[in-house]
Amino acid sequence: MERLESYVLGRWQPAAGELATVVDPTHETPLGQVGSHGIDFQAVLAYGREKGGPALRALTFAERGKLLAGIAAAIHEKRDELIDVSIQSGGTTRGDAKFDIDGAIGTLTYYAGLGEKLGSRTYLLDGDVVQLGRTPRFSGLHVRVPRRGVAVHVNAFNFPAWGMMEKAACALLAGMPVLEKPGTPTALLAWRIARLVIEKVKLPDGAFQVVIGSLGDTLDHMGPQDVLAFTGSSATGAKLRGHPNLVRHNVRVNVEADSLNAAVLAPDVDTGSETFGLFLNNVVTDMTQKTGQKCTAVRRILVPSDALNSVRDELVAALARIVVGDPADKLTRMGPLASKSQLDEVRAGIERFAQSGTLACGGSKPVHAKGYFVAPTLVVARDGREPAFHREEVFGPVAVLLPYSGDAREAAAIVNLGGGGLVCSAYSNDAAWSTTFALEVAPWHGRVWLASDKSAEQSLAPGMVLPQMVHGGPGRAGGGEELGAERGLAFYQQRTAIQGFQGHLQTL
């Protein structure tokens, strides 16, 4: 069995100490061993700060962008092999594997392009020179300079490629070295990608370190110029954010956590319309893609009361067509969950949901004799405001159908019971309805996605995270923010006001 390696202090270090086993979730066979025992994490942080940081900061945005393009190319070159690794180690269908890997390539390529656009600068200007004195002679200007620490990225297991590269792209382009920690269940793919990055891309020494396994006492050694970005559960997010050393040193922490993403059908939508078809397709995709292990997956579906039964029947019929099985099989539309513990949690979640509503399809029963499979599951709520459906994210192909009156404000009030989400989608051809709804849910969401017949044919699914748009959400979703073009760099930069002679400021 393979021992996965970490890449720290400029060298590969095989798993050591107490080892965890990475398992093929389809066949429940062991694939590799993971462990970070023996790594001196204080030295790893110092290495990033002292070697990687200065080297990255000396590069221009265009040069950093080229490095990102190099990473994208290295991944693209081995795309087929990586897809196979994803199918085997993540239980992803070929489509799911492409979604993750192409997501990584796309995001890297986008930020490579942004680097090219930002050109020969090494730091950013933030706004214009503003007059402060009696005349413009004494003025002020804001700059955004790279922070002098290490960006520690604690990634989720669900997107070993995209999740890691989305964070790394922003940090590296901003000029900060990274320390990546992939989620353990799917670490095999992250490790293969890390090997490509180290072998094929001429990154500065110390700019890209990867720990496969536990981060040990890393958090105890982080300082005021380091940053921590985490994607995962709210509970772990809170533990990290409240870590005494991070609190003491005001270390910046970005959390992207649970999100009970909602899809809302407005009362004006004709069942024969393009928008209605899009609604059904998107809901089924966002429930079942990656076996529902997607931070932007649909968890709540709001439908006007009088349309509830017909929508339920349509969804049940569509979900029945989802073939659940070995992801290596071409007919399979949905693979297993990524790990045994995820399976246990999803099953328990379905059982709790079934107590508060009516199971329309799926359930917690085993699907196959082997593998961490669960059936696409739809629960129908009696009352749209039933608290059980607004406080718990079941991280699998599980959603609840909630009735509401059809009123945009009522829909928003129900959606907002989720306590903060990453994305909320609405389907309406009534612009006034859409605007009211969007502005009512906006304070509680990082992203609002609006469908109508006018854009249905071109629109990308709401579950798709685009580098141009911010990703993150308030409250339960972690209170963080990533991506959003140049906005995604700000977390890795210090914004500093500079005041002085106008002629001098203009040379910055």
Place this chain on the structure above:
Amino acid sequence: MERLESYVLGRWQPAAGELATVVDPTHETPLGQVGSHGIDFQAVLAYGREKGGPALRALTFAERGKLLAGIAAAIHEKRDELIDVSIQSGGTTRGDAKFDIDGAIGTLTYYAGLGEKLGSRTYLLDGDVVQLGRTPRFSGLHVRVPRRGVAVHVNAFNFPAWGMMEKAACALLAGMPVLEKPGTPTALLAWRIARLVIEKVKLPDGAFQVVIGSLGDTLDHMGPQDVLAFTGSSATGAKLRGHPNLVRHNVRVNVEADSLNAAVLAPDVDTGSETFGLFLNNVVTDMTQKTGQKCTAVRRILVPSDALNSVRDELVAALARIVVGDPADKLTRMGPLASKSQLDEVRAGIERFAQSGTLACGGSKPVHAKGYFVAPTLVVARDGREPAFHREEVFGPVAVLLPYSGDAREAAAIVNLGGGGLVCSAYSNDAAWSTTFALEVAPWHGRVWLASDKSAEQSLAPGMVLPQMVHGGPGRAGGGEELGAERGLAFYQQRTAIQGFQGHLQTL
């Protein structure tokens, strides 16, 4: 003796329960009693969220700006009375009192103007519409909408007027109701101002609440849409930031804390130049204004080794001319510290500093028989990197003179030992020296202030916080950010990406 009142739930509530006494720091005579016992803080937050929030959000930026202009006018109308209250209750000289009160008026007026400029909108757009689909038909846009909670402001005692109004101006303009908690030692002035605001300005009910005294269990009742902004010590800042309820709900927290602000003299500056004169003047002002109780006060003065003795002599001579005494006396240039506990802390700090360096003037000895007075104190360090001078802020008229080689990078390295600051100033006519220094200290500072002969005549002192420029700093300084024109509103807003039909986005 007066009982100070809180203004909560739409009514005045006199101090009750265990009372603290507010004392005139010059004569050590009691002025009033403070206490917030009996206030239902959960209800206060709910009142802000349910009454103040919706009413403020319904107003346009221009209308909110008019409210700020109204507050500025109400303060201005009673400026002379307020100055007297400041002198008596804060121990401020007339100049110091004006600095605080006019700072409040100026900041309110600036944000009133920004509101007028933002006009008839009720929320902000953030960047342009960007194409996401094959054609611009499917596009994305970012908006910044007011958060649906209460902005809780824990203000410092040193700027009862400016500090409170700087935070309130940004929150109210963004569309969030505030709950202000002034620092207790100088709460008399904050209370008088709050009375003017409530009596003279037609603010929506619930938009402006003030608690004079402890915040009780407020933090336990804050939710994901509330925000907390704090100005004060690093230790209290860390306690607030790590508060379990705030961590659990991902409540946004902004901290502005300790800062060992440095002033650096470059080796090129001629002692006869305008820049050298400005250096001496600014250092003396930023040491002694508000008796050194200013978050932007100069704590460290870096001077090339060969100029150390002459600069020391000049500063000692200038500090000797600072008359310390009753601030009501026109000849007085520096009043007492604000409270007995501040006096004790500053004296202890001076004694610790004296052990690591040489006292050039001042010291911890009592200045007058009555009152919380301390002498302007200058300590000379043997070694510029002596750790004692880079880890502790003594919050009084106390600074240390540190030798360095004259090299810009060495100066920056020494300054950065402070672990993160609010502002750093440098005096040089060598543009290359200034740029190198500015970019080296920028990651560790919220603001860098550069003097040269070219702007000396017009420049405002580095200790002056301007609404156009961000205020805050990384690390020890709290990791927060305030003001900076429109930037100051972002903390009170949720940035949300909206994706949909281009024609629809253009109507937002």
